Every structure is written in C-alpha cells, then in structure tokens.
Amino acid sequence: MLILTLTFPSLVFATSEDDLQEQIEAKQKEVGKINEEIAQTQGQISNLQGTAKTLQGAIGQIDTGIKQATLGIQSSEVNIEKLTLEIESLGYKVDEVGEEVQRKQSQVADLLRTVQRRDKYGFLTSILGSDTLAQGLAEFNALKALQDNISKEAVNLSHLQEDLKGTIDVSSDKKSQLEVEVINLESRKVILDDQRGQKAELLTQTKNxxxxxxxxxxxxxxxxxxxxxxxxxxxxxxxxxxxxxxxxxxxxxxxxxxxxxxxxxxxxxxxxxxxxxxxxxxxxxxxxxxxxxxxxxxxxxxxxxxxxxxxxxxxxxxxxxxxxxxxxxxxxxxxxxxxxxxxxxxxxxxxxxxxxxxxxxxxxxxxxxxxxxxxxxxxxxxxxxxxxxxxxxxxxxxxxxxxxxxxxxxxxxxxx
Structure with a gap:
C-alpha cells in the first residue's frame, strides 16, 4: 500500500522584516504628526483671511504659507522613507511567497507523476493484478487519496498565486506612489523658494x-x-x-x-x-x-x-x-x-x-x-x-x- 505524507512549512519572515515593520509604523506616526501641524497652519490661514488689508497681515499670510511649504517638504521626505521601507518589506513577502509557490508546484508535480505511475495500467488491471482483492482495493484507495491530495494542493497553489499577484500589485502601487512623492518633494522645494521670493518682493515694493x-x-x-x-x-x-x-x-x-x-x-x-x-x-x-x-x-x-x-x-x-x-x-x-x-x-x-x-x-x-x-x-x-x-x-x-x-x-x- 502506498502511504505518502506531505508537510508544507508556514511562511516565517526574518527578524529584519519585523524591524522593517517597526520602522514603517514609526514613519507613519511621524507623517501623521506633520499632517496635524499642516492642518493647524491651515486653520491659522483661515483666521488670517482678510488681514491682508494691512502689510503686517499680508506678511503674516506669506509666513504661514512658508511654514506650510516647509512642512510639506518634511512630509514628502518622511513619506519617501516610509514608502521605501514598505517596498522593501513587500519585497521580502514576494520572495517568500514566490518560493512557497515553487515548492507547491514541485509537490503537485511529484503527486501527478506518482498518480501516473500507479495508474499506468488502469484501475481494473491494477485490481485484477493484485494478489488479493483486499490488496487491490487498498491500491485503489491509495490512488484516490493521491488524487484528492492533488485537488487540495492545486487549490492551495491557486490561493498562493493570487496572494503573490496581490502582493506584486501592492508593491507596484507603492512604487508609483514613491515616484509621485519624489516629484512632490522637488516641486515643494520650488514652491518654498517662490514663497520666500514673494515675501522679499513685497518688502522691497513697500519698503516695509x-x-x-x-x-x-x-x-x-x-x-x-x-x-x-x-x-x-x-x-x-x-x-x-x-x-x-x-x-x-x-x-x-x-x-x-x-x-x-x-x-x-x-x-x-x-x-x-x-x-x-x-x-x-x-x-x-x-x-x-x-x-x-x-x-x-x-x-x-x-x-x-x-x-x-x-x-x-x-x-x-x-x-x-x-x-x-x-x-x-x-x-x-x-x-x-x-x-x-x-x-x-x-x-x-x-x-x-x-x-x-x-x-x-x-x-x-x-x-x-x-x-x-x-x-x-x-x-x-x-x-x-x-x-x-x-x-x-x-x-x-x-x-x-x-x-x-x-x-x-x-x-x-x-x-x-
């Protein structure tokens, strides 16, 4: 009788992956704090509306805009760091899941080859060729168990492949976000320079x-x-x-x-x-x-x-x-x-x-x-x-x- 035992190791991430998650969470909190500060400056600007009727009020509005632009740069910098860490973390997962997919594919292939060998002469021939009816039925049950195992592992393999595709898609989305954030960073630096230039121009025009x-x-x-x-x-x-x-x-x-x-x-x-x-x-x-x-x-x-x-x-x-x-x-x-x-x-x-x-x-x-x-x-x-x-x-x-x-x-x- 054929007895086959299969074991499938669970996905275990390395310590470095745990470290990455801690760093990502820390960056997420940092971004949250910066965004809270940006929201506060927006409230300050709302309070300043109408104050541009005076030079001091106009300068105050520009100064608050400079603060917003500065915080925007900080937000982009931290977001870039966070996204880079997230992409690295997803890279670990892609590698791990990819290796597990390959193991599953290899195991399913082994199962198929075993079934082909056992079923080489057909079900009836295998039964009749056995020394006893009990042996023939045992052979049949072993073959059926193999076929059931193939079906189960094929489903598991399909789920793993979906997981891999989903992880790759998320990683691709994070990379696109990173590209945008790099553009944001460079653009916000230009915006900050413009804000400072506006203040200098206004002071020059009005001679303060x-x-x-x-x-x-x-x-x-x-x-x-x-x-x-x-x-x-x-x-x-x-x-x-x-x-x-x-x-x-x-x-x-x-x-x-x-x-x-x-x-x-x-x-x-x-x-x-x-x-x-x-x-x-x-x-x-x-x-x-x-x-x-x-x-x-x-x-x-x-x-x-x-x-x-x-x-x-x-x-x-x-x-x-x-x-x-x-x-x-x-x-x-x-x-x-x-x-x-x-x-x-x-x-x-x-x-x-x-x-x-x-x-x-x-x-x-x-x-x-x-x-x-x-x-x-x-x-x-x-x-x-x-x-x-x-x-x-x-x-x-x-x-x-x-x-x-x-x-x-x-x-x-x-x-x-």
Missing part, C-alpha cells in the same frame, strides 16, 4: 511701510475689479446664448475630486459655484464662476477626468487665476485648476483621471491657499487665442499677464 502698501493695495483692487467686470460681462453674454444640450448632461462621478493628500480626498469647499455670500460682497453681486476648495499650499491637485492639457499659464502673482492648468476632456467639457503654487503638467500632455497636474496655492486674486476648480463648455473653436466675445477662448486681459480662459461656465458639483 504701511502707507506704501496701502497705495499698492488700492491700485491692485481697482485693477482686479475692472478685470473681473470685463470677464464677468463676457461670460454672462456667452451664457445667455448657450445651448445647454450641446454638453453632457449632469453626471455624478464623471469628475474626480481634484484635491488629494497621500492618495486620499482632502480639502473643504470654501465657496460654491453661482451666487454666494462672498460673491455678492466682493464681486458686486456677480456669480462665482467655479468652486473653491481650501487646502494647504503644496497639496496635490489631480485631473478631474481624462483629457488633454491645452494651457498652462500664469496671470501674475496678484491677478485673476494666477498659475493655472486648463484641460479639454474631448466631450464638450473642460476644467480649470487655478491659483496653483506649482504645475507639473505641460501643454500638450495627455492626462488620465486622477493624474497629478499641480499643487494648491495662493497665486492670482486669492485671499488664501485654495484651488479654484472651474468647469467650462469647451468653446466651439477650441481653446485658442481669441478676441471674439461671442465665442469664448483665451483672452488677453491686462493687467493680468498671459492669457485668461473665458467661456460658458457650469457647476462642477453637478459632475462630481
């Missing part, structure tokens, strides 16, 4: 004197109001003549939430689309043409949907949209991401839903760090330089530098 600042502020507010009036007049006229059936109907989930941190949705809506309390006060009752999402300087901004980047531009530190990215989604809709502190996307880039395109900032006409998220009906002629107020497009609207996107605006909330 409140009176000089008030004169500059008065000129700026008058210029920006004239700019807003011109843009609002064009967009209002375009909306009156617009056929709403020419764009996709409201579709919940079409657009992804555009502000993320470590892959998770973050940010809060600070102003909705349309007529708001803020717009009635600061826009002379004109409706707000987008959705504002408050978040710390340097927070990731992601593409709302698949599309092509048609414009990356800069309207100036204090005018209109500041630094922005404009994406045409190819279905009659386009999205605008404005007031950015930095942009990773370039004109002509093809982006996927959720692709990193830039970072939340405070450039342009903004009272604090946030993303202005705009949704447009793509102009019939596309996003080209235009002077035709009946068509929309990219307009030169001094004193804003670069080109300003102007067109029929829609409510982003109806597509999120």
């Amino acid at each position: 004197q409140e009176g000089v600042y008030q004169n500059l502020l008065g000129d700026l507010e008058a210029q920006q109001q004239a700019l807003l009036d011109e843009i609002s007049d064009i967009e209002s006229q375009l909306s009156k003549n617009f056929d709403r059936s020419s764009v996709p109907t409201h579709q919940s989930g079409y657009l992804a939430w555009p502000v993320t941190s470590s892959g998770q949705k973050t940010g809060v809506i600070t102003q909705n689309y349309g007529e708001t309390a803020y717009s009635s006060r600061f826009y002379k009752g004109r409706p707000h043409n987008g959705m504002d999402i408050g978040a710390p300087t340097g927070t990731e901004v992601r593409a709302g949907a698949d599309g092509t980047v048609v414009r990356v531009d800069y309207n100036g530190l204090y005018y209109q949209y500041g630094r922005y990215v404009l994406i045409d989604h190819g279905n009659g809709l386009s999205t605008l991401y404005a007031h950015l502190s930095g942009a990773t996307a370039k004109a002509g880039d093809t982006v996927k839903k959720g692709s990193l395109i830039g970072y939340v900032g405070n450039t342009g006409f903004a009272t604090g760090p946030h993303l202005h998220f705009g949704l447009y009906a793509t102009p019939s002629a596309g996003w080209h330089t235009s002077t035709n107020r009946e068509q929309g497009g990219l307009f030169s609207v001094p004193p804003a530098s670069g080109l300003v996107p102007i067109g029929v605006t829609l409510n982003p909330a109806q597509y999120l």
Whole structure:
C-alpha cells in the first residue's frame, strides 16, 4: 500500500522584516504628526483671511504659507522613507511567497507523476493484478487519496498565486506612489523658494511701510475689479446664448475630486459655484464662476477626468487665476485648476483621471491657499487665442499677464 505524507512549512519572515515593520509604523506616526501641524497652519490661514488689508497681515499670510511649504517638504521626505521601507518589506513577502509557490508546484508535480505511475495500467488491471482483492482495493484507495491530495494542493497553489499577484500589485502601487512623492518633494522645494521670493518682493515694493502698501493695495483692487467686470460681462453674454444640450448632461462621478493628500480626498469647499455670500460682497453681486476648495499650499491637485492639457499659464502673482492648468476632456467639457503654487503638467500632455497636474496655492486674486476648480463648455473653436466675445477662448486681459480662459461656465458639483 502506498502511504505518502506531505508537510508544507508556514511562511516565517526574518527578524529584519519585523524591524522593517517597526520602522514603517514609526514613519507613519511621524507623517501623521506633520499632517496635524499642516492642518493647524491651515486653520491659522483661515483666521488670517482678510488681514491682508494691512502689510503686517499680508506678511503674516506669506509666513504661514512658508511654514506650510516647509512642512510639506518634511512630509514628502518622511513619506519617501516610509514608502521605501514598505517596498522593501513587500519585497521580502514576494520572495517568500514566490518560493512557497515553487515548492507547491514541485509537490503537485511529484503527486501527478506518482498518480501516473500507479495508474499506468488502469484501475481494473491494477485490481485484477493484485494478489488479493483486499490488496487491490487498498491500491485503489491509495490512488484516490493521491488524487484528492492533488485537488487540495492545486487549490492551495491557486490561493498562493493570487496572494503573490496581490502582493506584486501592492508593491507596484507603492512604487508609483514613491515616484509621485519624489516629484512632490522637488516641486515643494520650488514652491518654498517662490514663497520666500514673494515675501522679499513685497518688502522691497513697500519698503516695509504701511502707507506704501496701502497705495499698492488700492491700485491692485481697482485693477482686479475692472478685470473681473470685463470677464464677468463676457461670460454672462456667452451664457445667455448657450445651448445647454450641446454638453453632457449632469453626471455624478464623471469628475474626480481634484484635491488629494497621500492618495486620499482632502480639502473643504470654501465657496460654491453661482451666487454666494462672498460673491455678492466682493464681486458686486456677480456669480462665482467655479468652486473653491481650501487646502494647504503644496497639496496635490489631480485631473478631474481624462483629457488633454491645452494651457498652462500664469496671470501674475496678484491677478485673476494666477498659475493655472486648463484641460479639454474631448466631450464638450473642460476644467480649470487655478491659483496653483506649482504645475507639473505641460501643454500638450495627455492626462488620465486622477493624474497629478499641480499643487494648491495662493497665486492670482486669492485671499488664501485654495484651488479654484472651474468647469467650462469647451468653446466651439477650441481653446485658442481669441478676441471674439461671442465665442469664448483665451483672452488677453491686462493687467493680468498671459492669457485668461473665458467661456460658458457650469457647476462642477453637478459632475462630481
């Protein structure tokens, strides 16, 4: 009678793997502390809104932005260390599970060869060829036990292969996150330099004197109001003549939430689309043409949907949209991401839903760090330089530098 006993060792990780897990947990706690500090600075910025009416208040806002950018750099550095450790830990698991898969495959193959040898002459021949009926039945039972064992171990092997694939997928995702975090780190260093440059420029312009600042502020507010009036007049006229059936109907989930941190949705809506309390006060009752999402300087901004980047531009530190990215989604809709502190996307880039395109900032006409998220009906002629107020497009609207996107605006909330 054939008796076969199989033993399968359990997966046991080395001590170094335990050490890795401790280090990963420590880094996770460190990231959590930094994120708490960033959240606190965002609260400070909320409290500072409106204080830019004085030079001291404006400097205070910039200083808080510098602190946010510094913390963002620290967060990226620790995240890079954490992700590197996680990838190393997953590498251990991939190796261990891979070796176990190979052992299982070898054992199943041995079982199959044994069955083939025992079943070489067929069941009936084996029974008749035995010295006694009892021996023949024992041979049959041994063969059946082998076949049952093969079935069981084949299932175990399948589960191990699924586990291996899942671990490899997680490792691949961590590597992608690491690549993004390296980009974040370098971008946030540039953002920090820009913040420091803004402070130095403001102090130079005002000679650190409140009176000089008030004169500059008065000129700026008058210029920006004239700019807003011109843009609002064009967009209002375009909306009156617009056929709403020419764009996709409201579709919940079409657009992804555009502000993320470590892959998770973050940010809060600070102003909705349309007529708001803020717009009635600061826009002379004109409706707000987008959705504002408050978040710390340097927070990731992601593409709302698949599309092509048609414009990356800069309207100036204090005018209109500041630094922005404009994406045409190819279905009659386009999205605008404005007031950015930095942009990773370039004109002509093809982006996927959720692709990193830039970072939340405070450039342009903004009272604090946030993303202005705009949704447009793509102009019939596309996003080209235009002077035709009946068509929309990219307009030169001094004193804003670069080109300003102007067109029929829609409510982003109806597509999120």
